[in-house]
Structure formats: C-alpha cells, structure tokens
Amino acid sequence: MKKSKKGFFLFMAPALVAFTLVQLIPTVMGIGYSFTDWNGISKAKHFVGVQNYITILTSDLSFRNAFIFTFLFSVCAVISVNLIGFVLATLVTQRIKGVNFLRGIFFMPNLIGGILLGFTWQFIFVQVFEAIGKKLDILWLRGWLTDQRTGFLGLLIVVTWQLSGYMMMIYIAQLQNIPEDVLEAAELDNAVGWNRMRYIILPLMMPAFTIGLFLSISNAFKLFDQNLSLTGGGPVNSTQMLALNIYTTAFGENRFGLAQAKAVIFMIVVMAISIIQLSITKRREVEA
C-alpha cells in the first residue's frame, strides 16, 4: 500500500482529537490544577505550590481514613472476588447438566449498573436483613449499614456479588485453554485432586490471574457508584472511599484544587499498584 503520512493522520485524527481533548489535556491540566487554590466557581486560580499535598499528607483526616478504608476494602474484595470467581469457574466447567444456565445466572449481576446495584442491596440490607433478624431474633442481621463494620461488609458483598461472575468468565476461558493431553499426562503421573490443582492447573492459570487481579484491583480501588448509592459514605463518612472522598472535596466543599491534588495521589497509587501486580504475576506465567 502507498504509505502517505496524510492518510495516516486522516484516519487517526477523529480518535486522536477526541482522546486528546477528553483525556490527555485534562490529565495534564489536572496535575497543574493540583498546585492551585481553585474553588471551581471563581475564575481566579492562585499558584500555591505543594500546599495542597502538604495539607493532604499532614492534616486531612478524611483522606487518610478513606485511604485506609479503600485499601482494606480492596484487599478483601480482590481475594473474595477472585476466589469465588475461580470456584464458580471450576464448578461450571464440570460435566454436569445446566452449566450454561448457571453461567448466565452467575454473570447476570455484572450487567446491572453500580447505582442500581447499590440501591437494590440497600433494600436487602435495610429491609430484608432487618425483617429476618427481627423475626428469628438474630442480632447480627439487624442494623446493617448503620456502622462502619456492616457498611464495609455490605460493600464487600455487593462487589463480590457483582464481579465474581465476571472473573468466572475469564477463568472459564483459561480453563478451557488447558490442553486435554496435559491433564491426561498428569493423571498418568498420579497427579489427581489437590495435587493436580496445585501443580498443573494453577500454574497454567497464571495468565488469567494476571487479568483477573488487574481488573479486580482497579475496580475495587476506583469504586464509586456502589459506594455512593449503598452507603453514601456514611454514617459520618466512615465508609467513604477515595473516589467518593475526592468527589465530596470538590463538589461538597468547593475545594477543587485540593480535590485535584488528592486525585493525582490517587492516580499514582492506582498506577503503582497495577504495575507492581502486573510485573509480579507476569513473571509467574508458564507455557503448557
């Protein structure tokens, strides 16, 4: 094909313009805004140096709490989502009847948007758990979402319910990629049950774990919709996660500059964790 530069840029242009205006320039501007006292309303933005970052690191308790909450939540969510996703995947790849039906059911929660999910579970926790707890006199079912502990568990249940079906799909694809003869050879070598899982299947699953971990980490860390609709960050900000904290700093307190600095820290943390995770799990991938 005749390779004209003009042709290249003609075909790149629409995507590049949209991408530059919507993602690239705002990212660069955002880093710049994080060094100002912008309040979002007035035109004036004064350069304040690293003042916002100092405020966040030394005196902003809400950010620190949100950070700790988000971190703990992400650790728990990543474990539960991937563990249950993997268990579901092994379950629906067995030779039993109705596997397609089961796959459909397990995956379905994933399609429902975060806002709807949060509200749906709010109803379950606040109305249904309460009613059952009252009737059967089970104390721990009552008063859900009224303190940090049940808010945390509630969010964990919602996210596990939503994402484990997604991870299941990823793990199914990889399980079906494992060549039949490898499994047969393993059987001849007497690798069955747990040994087969530990030494044959799990190592061959590593590429899927790379993707599964990557997606669940970034989903858990960036969680916003479910947080907003399930607990709204309450009671008294005790279940506020980082994304919601940034949102409230900007639109609730009109401190856009400070919110932007938080967002930059947020971005650095998300990138660092994802890159570390990718480099660790990539190294462990093996060929069948």
Add this chain to the structure above:
Amino acid sequence: MKSKRVIKRLSIMTVGFVLALLFVSPVFILVNSSFKSLQDIYINVLALPKQLSFQNYTKAFKEMDYVKAFMNSFAITCISTALIILISSMAAWVLVRYKTRTSKILFLMFAAVQLIPFQCVMLPLVDIMSKLHLMNRPGLVFMYMGFGCAMSIILFHGFIKNIPIELEEAAIIDGCNMVQTFINIVLPLLKGIIATVAVINVMWIWNDFLLPSLVINKNGMQTLPLRTYLFFGQFTKKWDLATASLMLCMIPIVLFYLSCQKYIVKGITAGVGK
C-alpha cells in the same frame, strides 16, 4: 465406582443450584416487593404479594419520567457506540498497517491511559467542556468517544493484526484509495470484532453515572441511572415505588443480555489466552 461418580456429579449440581439460588435471591426479593403495597412490605417483606397489581409500576413509570429517560439513555448509548466503533476501527487500522515509531508510541499511549482514574480528569474536563459549550447531550457523546476509543482501539488492533494485508494491497492495485479500501475491504472483515466492541461499550455507557451527572444533570436530559438516583433521593422510604423503578431499569439490560450473550462473553474473554 460408577455410583460414586453419579453421587459426586449430583452433589456438584446441588452446590451449583444452591449458589445460583443465592445469586438470584436479591433480584427475586426485589421483583416480589415491587408488586406489594408499602404497608405489606413493612409488615412482611418476604411474603408473596396479596394480588398481582402493577400499580407501583405505572406510578413509578410516570414519576420518574421513564420514557424520556429511556430515550435519552438509548440515543446517547447508540450514537456514542456507533461513533466509537467508527473512529477506533479507523485509527486501529492505520496503527497496524503503518509500522512507524509514531504508531508505536500512540498505541502505547492508548494502553497506558487505561490506568488513569476518572476522578483525575473530571474537574479539568468539565472546565474545558463548559468553555466549549459542550455541557449537553452532543458534548456527552463526544466525551464518550474520548473515553471509549482507547480500549476499543486496542481490541481492534489485536484483531486487525491477524488479517492478511494481501486483500488490501489487491484493492489498492485495482485503484481503490484509502477510504474506499477501508469501507469496502476492511470494515466487512471486522464484523465479528465490531459486535464485541459494541457490546462492551454499550454496557458501560448505558450504566455510566458520574459523567452524565456532571454534564447533563438537567430536567429532560437525564439518563436512566440519573433518574433512578434522583428518584431515590425523593422517595427514599417509599420502597414500593423504589423497587418497581429498580425493576424498570433492570429490564432493558437483562433483555439486552439475553439477546447478545454470545458477544458479551467474547468481549470479556478477548484478552485471555493471548
């Protein structure tokens, strides 16, 4: 030996169906409650409705301005998805066929921005867009193009890499220019991956909340997730209407899933095994 295997299979099946029941139970309870009066929900939330009444639905339908919100969601999702597919397939094609340093750098850039959280761009983005007078539905579509194209380009890129170039070269020899080659030769070959890319984009754009809440949160412009959120704010304790409205919002997505199941699964697993 054989009976042992049958028992094993039966027990696995039982576990599977118990888990499935656990997974659908929240939706089940929601459907059940949506047919009940508020009083009945408070008396016994798990009891079956006394009679089959669609009253909650008609009321929620009217009060959340469902038709308008649905049409907004539908139009924004369809137009954005179509435009994303067009611009990303164009971009991915030249990124594959021109093996220059520029194309390599651009591709890496599209891959890297996947990691940037939305919170990091949202404030400057709103600032820029309001200066460009794009805080409206067409502006939202444009923003979706910007956010959706990176992922879609990567998916198209992976697919086009495996298409032999000979067909395109033959077309060029026959006198086709680049635009004709793209429309007549390349696009038809992309059919399978287009469906996958479409489904992925429809799923996130349809459910997206934060971006439209910043851009088009005005009466008459809102999408379904925005209307649901507002509706809940107004009727927090009216669970009869609330459950019906949740059901009304879930139905389109479930119908979509049932009709495109194949492509959804493909879209999710596109990156696995490579």
